[in-house]
Amino acid sequence: MTLHREGYTIMLVSLLILSGIQIGNFFLFQWLGWLWLFLLLTLGVLVMAYLIIQFFRIPTRIFTAEENDIICPADGKVVVIEEVEETEYFNDKRIQISIFMSPMNVHANYNPIAGIVKYVKYHPGLFLVAWHPKSSTDNERSTVVTEHASGQEVLFRQVAGAVARRICYYVQPNQKVQAGEEFGFIKFGSRIDVYLPLGTKINVKIGDKVQSKLTKLGQLQ
Numbered sequence: 001m002t003l004h005r006e007g008y009t010i011m012l013v014s015l016l017i018l019s020g021i022q023i024g025n026f027f028l029f030q031w032l033g034w035l036w037l038f039l040l041l042t043l044g045v046l047v048m049a050y051l052i053i054q055f056f057r058i059p060t061r062i063f064t065a066e067e068n069d070i071i072c073p074a075d076g077k078v079v080v081i082e083e084v085e086e087t088e089y090f091n092d093k094r095i096q097i098s099i100f101m102s103p104m105n106v107h108a109n110y111n112p113i114a115g116i117v118k119y120v121k122y123h124p125g126l127f128l129v130a131w132h133p134k135s136s137t138d139n140e141r142s143t144v145v146t147e148h149a150s151g152q153e154v155l156f157r158q159v160a161g162a163v164a165r166r167i168c169y170y171v172q173p174n175q176k177v178q179a180g181e182e183f184g185f186i187k188f189g190s191r192i193d194v195y196l197p198l199g200t201k202i203n204v205k206i207g208d209k210v211q212s213k214l215t216k217l218g219q220l221q
Contacts, residue, residue, distance in 0.1 A: 007056030
């Protein structure tokens with residue numbers, strides 16, 4: 001396991017603040033003689049430090065994928081599988097799969113397919129809760145479209161939530177990418193929407209807990 005570069009500054013500042021709080025607690029409660037309260041607050045500081053560090057963890061995962069497999073781009077829970085009208089890029093009907101990421105999930109995001117990046121766009125917006133029906137169109141978000149070797153295109157969208165306040169993405173138009181390569185990161189809770197061609201074989205169902213790179217959402221036909 002490693003720690004993501006997007007978290008270096010946050011982790012450093014957070015640990016400095018928590019260390020300052022702990023030092024202050026030590027002198028205050030040593031003076032008051034409330035050892036039990038000092039130990040309780042110490043436990044709270046350690047829990048906070050753990051939660052911050054674990055959020056930026058990147059576990060080591062070995063995966064294999066066939067050419068037409070669609071790799072899950074994020075850890076989380078499948079909350080939407082439905083046929084929708086995609087209006088930003090395709091302007092036609094697609095199968096939408098949405099994955100909700102809680103603050104406890106790994107928040108690095110990975111390319112679901114190999115191919116050529118055809119479209120990248122960032123949209124500023126609101127910070128509705130990630131499961132809100134309008135979060136996909138009204139929240140801060142980024143949209144990426146990759147063209148598979150078969151000519152089929154897959155759109156995937158990072159969507160900020162009520163807590164997530166920064167979306168990071170690293171791909172550019174005309175870039176060649178591989179399935180399972182990291183394309184971005186979302187800080188502190190959010191969702192990923194994937195838009196697939198009609199007729200795509202879907203391997204997951206609503207309520208499934210999925211893992212990036214290890215779960216296969218389906219196969220392009």
